[in-house]
Amino acid sequence: MDKFLALTEEKRLTILNAALQCFGKFGYEKASINDIAVAAHISKASVFQYFGSKKQLYIYLLEYCKKIIEGIFDKEALDSQTDLFDRIMTSSKIEMESFKTQPFILQFISSVWEETSPDVLDSLAILTEETCKFRNDMILREDDALKFKNPEDAGPVFQMLLLMAEGYAARYRGADTFDFDTVMDDFQKNIAILRKNFYKEEYLK
Amino acid sequence: MDKFLALTEEKRLTILNAALQCFGKFGYEKASINDIAVAAHISKASVFQYFGSKKQLYIYLLEYCKKIIEGIFDKEALDSQTDLFDRIMTSSKIEMESFKTQPFILQFISSVWEETSPDVLDSLAILTEETCKFRNDMILREDDALKFKNPEDAGPVFQMLLLMAEGYAARYRGADTFDFDTVMDDFQKNIAILRKNFYKEEYLK
DNA sequence: CAACCGCTTGACCGATTCGGTTATTAGTGC
DNA sequence: GCACTAATAACCGAATCGGTCAAGCGGTTG
Numbered sequence: 001m002d003k004f005l006a007l008t009e010e011k012r013l014t015i016l017n018a019a020l021q022c023f024g025k026f027g028y029e030k031a032s033i034n035d036i037a038v039a040a041h042i043s044k045a046s047v048f049q050y051f052g053s054k055k056q057l058y059i060y061l062l063e064y065c066k067k068i069i070e071g072i073f074d075k076e077a078l079d080s081q082t083d084l085f086d087r088i089m090t091s092s093k094i095e096m097e098s099f100k101t102q103p104f105i106l107q108f109i110s111s112v113w114e115e116t117s118p119d120v121l122d123s124l125a126i127l128t129e130e131t132c133k134f135r136n137d138m139i140l141r142e143d144d145a146l147k148f149k150n151p152e153d154a155g156p157v158f159q160m161l162l163l164m165a166e167g168y169a170a171r172y173r174g175a176d177t178f179d180f181d182t183v184m185d186d187f188q189k190n191i192a193i194l195r196k197n198f199y200k201e202e203y204l205k
Numbered sequence: 206m207d208k209f210l211a212l213t214e215e216k217r218l219t220i221l222n223a224a225l226q227c228f229g230k231f232g233y234e235k236a237s238i239n240d241i242a243v244a245a246h247i248s249k250a251s252v253f254q255y256f257g258s259k260k261q262l263y264i265y266l267l268e269y270c271k272k273i274i275e276g277i278f279d280k281e282a283l284d285s286q287t288d289l290f291d292r293i294m295t296s297s298k299i300e301m302e303s304f305k306t307q308p309f310i311l312q313f314i315s316s317v318w319e320e321t322s323p324d325v326l327d328s329l330a331i332l333t334e335e336t337c338k339f340r341n342d343m344i345l346r347e348d349d350a351l352k353f354k355n356p357e358d359a360g361p362v363f364q365m366l367l368l369m370a371e372g373y374a375a376r377y378r379g380a381d382t383f384d385f386d387t388v389m390d391d392f393q394k395n396i397a398i399l400r401k402n403f404y405k406e407e408y409l410k
Numbered sequence: 411c412a413a414c415c416g417c418t419t420g421a422c423c424g425a426t427t428c429g430g431t432t433a434t435t436a437g438t439g440c
Numbered sequence: 441g442c443a444c445t446a447a448t449a450a451c452c453g454a455a456t457c458g459g460t461c462a463a464g465c466g467g468t469t470g
Contacts, residue, residue, distance in 0.1 A: 034429095
């Protein structure tokens with residue numbers, strides 16, 4: 001484990017991304033250490049040198065992702081953002097930003113929710129618990145609805161935005177190239193259109 | 206192959222669903238015949254009895270899905286539907302309906318787009334071509350935009366709906382239970398809300 | 411009851427791949 | 441040239457891979 005931490009950051013990121021990608025794509029059992037070694041351009045033996053065993057590597061990734069989520073969660077105080085659409089936009093930007101350096105982290109996190117291998121079943125909570133906490137703080141608040149022409153539309157619109165975010169994630173899952181800025185621009189425009197059509201006049205601009 | 210067609214429809218569907226699920230979940234190379242046999246509650250030898258080889262089974266599935274898509278495409282004349290939202294709702298209903306008897310067909314179809322195994326690479330076009338045709342007929346038309354308060358919003362709203370559909374698909378991918386009617390109800394409500402807020406008064410009702 | 415038939419499958423094939431180990435190499439500081 | 445370390449080629453037994461085959465089973469026909 002300390003062997004791994006002694007590597008340069010570039011090499012560490014390469015290895016982590018390879019592992020996140022393989023586990024995210026294939027799941028725990030179907031992803032082999034050889035897959036990961038090839039993707040990371042290192043030898044299979046090195047993977048064992050760094051992490052000890054397949055299970056230990058997987059758990060390391062769970063804890064690694066947990067820390068990442070904690071990091072982006074603390075960094076930005078979403079509470080201070082008063083407007084619903086601003087809050088969604090900000091949190092999406094944060095997620096996308098982390099996606100830039102860790103292209104496969106989202107895929108890995110979502111794969112964890114579908115993981116069924118008994119080998120690691122007990123350990124999954126390390127990450128699932130944290131992602132739950134994160135999502136719970138991104139909730140719709142009471143006074144958000146008051147800005148809507150029809151306040152009862154607030155909930156559904158919020159759900160639609162969450163769905164769209166999942167749609168984006170699904171669309172670019174597995175794609176090897178991905179233009180973050182274009183997607184965020186697209187998302188921002190969609191949010192602007194929704195806001196313009198759903199908010200009362202007095203809350204526009 | 207004729208051996209397979211001689212089975213009861215129930216057994217055939219069980220086997221097809223098992224194969225669609227495994228290939229959809231793991232991809233061609235990582236899905237083993239044993240996985241499929243276990244999921245279908247038959248022996249591994251039977252799978253070879255029915256389909257000859259792994260590759261032949263995979264190609265059979267590609268052609269099977271192609272036929273399914275052709276079927277639901279011919280059955281419903283989307284052209285006659287004049288309203289954008291109605292068209293989207295109808296095609297979604299059709300897709301969902303096929304999803305009821307073939308729970309894993311959507312997952313399989315989307316997995317085909319990510320398939321990279323050289324063994325079947327040449328054969329993928331069987332299905333990808335057909336799905337392209339299907340999607341091309343579900344396009345936004347010129348006069349759809351005229352119904353919008355801001356006609357330039359029509360394109361983005363259409364894209365948002367496609368994104369949401371992908372979001373639904375992603376959300377329930379891998380889930381073993383799935384309440385179709387609830388999801389369709391949800392989707393229908395979202396469409397109604399969007400229509401109400403984006404259409405000119407004169408086009409409501 | 412016996413002989414036959416066709417479907418299903420347990421047992422098996424050689425080859426490959428699995429997670430994991432070890433001995434050798436390649437690289438670096440002195 | 442030498443000692444030390446980090447990376448890997450080669451290897452391990454076990455498991456699994458795609459694929460084969462003959463034994464076993466439930467019907468049907470005499």
